[in-house]
Amino acid sequence: MRVYFVDESGCSREEIFDLVILSVGFEVSSYNREMFAKAGVALQDNGFPYTDALDKTLTMQDGVFVCGTASGPKDIPETVVEASAASCNVSSLLDEARFSEITYKQYPPERNVEIEPLKIGVFVCHCGINIGGVVNVKEVVDWVKDLPGVIYAEENLYTCSQDTQERIKQKIVELGINRVVVASCSPRTHEPLFRETLREAGLNPYLFEMANIRDQCSWVHQRTPQMATEKAKELVSMAIAKVSLKRPLQPAFLSVEKSVLIIGGGLSGMTAALEARKQGVKVFLVEKEPELGGYASKFECWFTPFGEDITDRINELKSKILEDPGIEVFLNSRVSEINGFVGNFESVICIGDEKKKLKHGALIVATGGIEYLPQKGEFGYGLDPRIVTQSELEHSFEKVPSFKRVVMIQCVGSRNDDHPWCSRTCCSRTIRNALRLKEINPEIEVFVLYRDIRTFGFLEELYRKAREKGIIFVRFEDNKPPQVAIDDQEKIIVRVFLSSLGEEVLFSPDLVVLSTGIMPQDGNRELAKKLKVPLNQDGFFLEAHVKLRPVDFATDGIFVCGLAHSPKFAHECVLQAKAAVSRMMT
Numbered sequence: 325m326r327v328y329f330v331d332e333s334g335c336s337r338e339e340i341f342d343l344v345i346l347s348v349g350f351e352v353s354s355y356n357r358e359m360f361a362k363a364g365v366a367l368q369d370n371g372f373p374y375t376d377a378l379d380k381t382l383t384m385q386d387g388v389f390v391c392g393t394a395s396g397p398k399d400i401p402e403t404v405v406e407a408s409a410a411s412c413n414v415s416s417l418l419d420e421a422r423f424s425e426i427t428y429k430q431y432p433p434e435r436n437v438e439i440e441p442l443k444i445g446v447f448v449c450h451c452g453i454n455i456g457g458v459v460n461v462k463e464v465v466d467w468v469k470d471l472p473g474v475i476y477a478e479e480n481l482y483t484c485s486q487d488t489q490e491r492i493k494q495k496i497v498e499l500g501i502n503r504v505v506v507a508s509c510s511p512r513t514h515e516p517l518f519r520e521t522l523r524e525a526g527l528n529p530y531l532f533e534m535a536n537i538r539d540q541c542s543w544v545h546q547r548t549p550q551m552a553t554e555k556a557k558e559l560v561s562m563a564i565a566k567v568s569l570k571r572p573l574q575p576a577f578l579s580v581e582k583s584v585l586i587i588g589g590g591l592s593g594m595t596a597a598l599e600a601r602k603q604g605v606k607v608f609l610v611e612k613e614p615e616l617g618g619y620a621s622k623f624e625c626w627f628t629p630f631g632e633d634i635t636d637r638i639n640e641l642k643s644k645i646l647e648d649p650g651i652e653v654f655l656n657s658r659v660s661e662i663n664g665f666v667g668n669f670e671s672v673i674c675i676g677d678e679k680k681k682l683k684h685g686a687l688i689v690a691t692g693g694i695e696y697l698p699q700k701g702e703f704g705y706g707l708d709p710r711i712v713t714q715s716e717l718e719h720s721f722e723k724v725p726s727f728k729r730v731v732m733i734q735c736v737g738s739r740n741d742d743h744p745w746c747s748r749t750c751c752s753r754t755i756r757n758a759l760r761l762k763e764i765n766p767e768i769e770v771f772v773l774y775r776d777i778r779t780f781g782f783l784e785e786l787y788r789k790a791r792e793k794g795i796i797f798v799r800f801e802d803n804k805p806p807q808v809a810i811d812d813q814e815k816i817i818v819r820v821f822l823s824s825l826g827e828e829v830l831f832s833p834d835l836v837v838l839s840t841g842i843m844p845q846d847g848n849r850e851l852a853k854k855l856k857v858p859l860n861q862d863g864f865f866l867e868a869h870v871k872l873r874p875v876d877f878a879t880d881g882i883f884v885c886g887l888a889h890s891p892k893f894a895h896e897c898v899l900q901a902k903a904a905v906s907r908m909m910t
Contacts, residue, residue, distance in 0.1 A: 334824040350397040363388050370782075372396050377632040378898045381410040389413055397781045401874045402896070408875065408903035415909065416602035432526040434572070437502040442473040442568055445501035446560065447492060449483035449508035451538055456481075458542035460553045464507070467557050473568050475499060483508050484517060492518075493525040502527065503567045507535040507560045513872050528572035535563035580667035581685035582606060584908060587659055587851070588690035590618020591634075591894060592886025594641040595901035596688050597651050603909050607651040608682050610673055612847075614656055616642050618692045619887060620894055628894050629752045629783055654680075658847075662687070662854045666881025686881045686908045689855070689865055690901065691848065693887030696737040696747075696840040703733055703838055704808035710816055711808065711836045714753055724764040731818050731833040732758060733806055734774040738841035745862050747841025747891040751778045754839045755786045755795070762793045770795045771831060773806050773820055798822065798829070808836055842891035855882055864890050875904045883907055 328338045352371030360367055366374045366384045373390055376382040380396075381389045391406035392398070398406075415422075446468045450456030461479045468477045476499055480488045483506055495501060504527070506518050511534040519529035537556040545552035584600050586593050589611030597607045611618075621638050628634055645651050654675055661672035667685045695715060700706035705713075712720070714732075732754050738747050751774070758770045772790075774797060779787040791797070798820060800806060806820040818831040844863035852859050857877045858866040865884045868876040875883050885900035886892070892900075 332823045333826065350393050356394055365390075372782075377628060377630075378634065378637060378895050379409070379413070379902070380895050380899060381406055381413055381902075387417075400871045402899075404871065405874050405896075405899050405903045408906040409899040412599055412603075412902040412906035412909075415906065416599065419602060419604055422604070431523055434523075434528055435502070435526045437527070437531065437572065440500070440502050442503065443475045443499065443501050444473045444503040444505060444564060444567060445492070445495055445499065446474055446477040446505045446507065446564065447483050447488070448477070448479045448537075448560070449506065450479065450481050451509055451542075452482065455508070455538050455542045455556075458546050458549050458552050459537060459556045460549070463553055464537075464556050464560060468560055468564070471561060471564055473503070474564060476501060484514055489517075489521045492521050496522070496525040496527060502531060503570065504532050505535060505560065505563045505567050506532075507537045507556065507563065509538040510536055512878065513869055530573040531567065531570050533563040533567035533570070535559040578667060581669070581683050583608065583682075583684040584686045584688060585610065585659075585669065585671055585682060585684040586688045586690055588618065588692050588886070588888065589613070589616040589653070589655075590690065590692045590886065590897075591620040591638065591641070592692070592888070592897040592901040593618070593688070593690035594638075594645055595898050596690055596885060596905055597645055598641065598648070599902050599905040600908070601648055601650050603905065605909075607648075608654070608673075608684060609645065609651055610654045610657050610659055612656065612658055616645065616653070616655075619694070620897075629749075630756070630786070634894055659851070659854065669881065686883070687855070688901075688904050688908065689851070689857075689877075689882065689884045689888050690886050690904075691845050691851065691888040693842045693844055693864075693891065694846075696743070696843050698736055698838055698840060703736060703806070704810065704816070704836065705838060708810055708816065710834065711838065713838050713840050714750075714757055715840075717757055717835075717837050721760065721764060724761055724768070727761075727765065727768055727834040729769040729831070729833040730758075730761060730771070730835045730837060731831050732770065732772045732837040732839060733808075733818075734772065734777075734839045736838040736840050739775065739802075743841065743843070743862070745841075745891070746778065748778070749891060749893055750839045750841055752783045752786055754837075755779065755790045757837070758795050759786070759790055759793060762795065771833070772797045773800055773818070774798070775800065775802060799824075842887060845888070848888070855879065857882060857884075864888065873907075875900055875907055881908075 325341050325344050326338055327341055331337050357371055360373055364385045365388055368374055372395055373383045375395055381391050383390055389410040391410040392403040448461050448465050450461050465477045465479045468474055476495060504522055515534055519532055522532050523529045537559050541552050541556050583606035585608045586596050587610050589609055594616060597609050600607050617638055654673055657673050657675045659671055660674045664670045669684050669687060671682050673680050698705035704711045737743055754772060761768050761770055800820050801823055804821045806818055809817050811817050815832050816836055819828055821828050848859055848863055857879050860866040865888050867874050868878045875885055883904040885904040886897040
């Protein structure tokens with residue numbers, strides 16, 4: 325197949341390929357359209373439902389919630405967060421009926437294996453090609469069969485699938501297996517699933533062991549499959565030796581503190597506090613500043629992708645929190661000490677010189693983020709009042725009519741060696757402000773100098789509208805950023821190299837606007853040490869699993885939401901806050 329395209333230099337090219345793969349997007353299914361119509365849910369022109377500006381799980385129809393790609397294109401982490409947020413909304417409606425009609429799961433009687441000879445069953449997973457593409461799984465299975473205590477071994481394409489779970493239960497009953505080893509992926513994500521399978525088969529769930537031959541073997545030894553296979557044998561052998569010594573255990577029951585400590589009183593923290601109260605949980609809300617509101621209260625609309633003013637919503641949250649007797653607010657305060665475990669934490673907070681001990685069952689980190697402030701001289705910032713940030717522009721739109729030409733520069737302080745991450749919100753914020761400039765003065769010329777424009781999902785509509793309004797987008801190379809200077813006539817000169825032309829282009833704008841990103845809080849590292857939770861390489865708090873547990877920490881009972889986790893929009897902060905509360909309640 326012959327493919328024709330234009331490269332970055334503007335030259336026409338053609339290449340021959342054996343296979344062409346088309347990356348396609350999402351659209352609303354006919355089934356969803358029919359279902360929405362039956363539920364009386366109002367739909368946009370694109371077929372997706374209208375949702376609340378800050379809570380994307382709320383449709384315009386009371387009692388009908390939506391999550392995942394049913395409400396629009398999104399990735400797996402956002403889908404999982406929305407599902408938990410929707411669950412939080414539903415459970416808050418059912419708070420008064422909670423625990424009134426409990427049905428406990430019924431298990432078969434637990435088999436007494438103390439007097440039985442050792443009978444180990446081993447199940448080795450291909451995990452698609454994650455393991456099977458490197459490790460010779462059949463060779464591992466054949467080798468395992470000869471180990472002491474092993475009476476059965478088999479290979480599975482996906483051991484975590486429902487079919488394989490049923491097969492494991494069948495073999496436990498059929499062969500009298502009393503110990504189980506699964507050689508597959510990480511016990512962090514799948515151990516609870518397999519333990520539940522054992523219990524459903526009448527075995528004590530602690531007579532189980534996992535060998536992680538994916539993360540600790542196939543993923544790190546992809547270029548040496550034979551050595552990876554030998555290592556897999558050793559890992560499985562160790563798991564078999566360990567499980568042969570295991571004895572049945574019984575869980576102990578402890579009383580739980582029905583309260584939560586929320587660190588951070590911004591949009592995420594306030595949302596989490598009010599949602600926790602709807603679930604009947606007492607809240608301790610700790611904020612280091614003299615008032616609630618956090619980052620979102622400083623900027624009326626940048627936090628929302630389409631520029632919705634959330635000032636009233638923020639003020640409403642503040643009022644509800646201060647009026648709720650079940651929420652104890654500590655301003656100008658910091659957490660100095662955290663001890664205990666899930667259900668029974670004890671923390672010490674400092675309120676000035678005073679210290680106070682708090683007992684709580686869970687903890688939510690909602691410490692927020694800060695806006696990057698360009699260094700003096702960075703793209704000319706601080707050297708001339710006509711060089712401003714997007715935040716500063718938003719507070720000075722009254723000056724726009726006097727401008728004839730504006731240049732906006734993307735990724736200032738982001739996606740470089742010091743701050744390699746993308747702040748997610750900057751592109752849509754820039755386009756939104758550029759459109760506002762055009763609304764105030766249709767004759768103004770707006771140029772956006774960018775590396776990549778990231779207007780994902782419905783935000784693409786903003787980009788399309790900007791192009792229609794005559795806003796010009798100019799791409800620059802990563803290693804050739806724009807240069808900003810002031811000439812002898814006090815004019816601003818912006819130079820940028822265009823690879824499509826093979827030459828440098830000069831702009832002489834009345835105003836230069838720098839698009840800056842979101843930084844982690846300075847105190848994240850200190851707090852992470854107290855909580856014994858990790859940060860990622862960028863300084864944001866690291867979740868337990870990016871797809872399966874996007875608001876959980878690996879430490880039970882501690883959760884994260886909002887800008888403390890990563891740069892995001894206001895509605896994403898709200899969804900994460902609700903998801904954190906939902907996870908806390910489960």
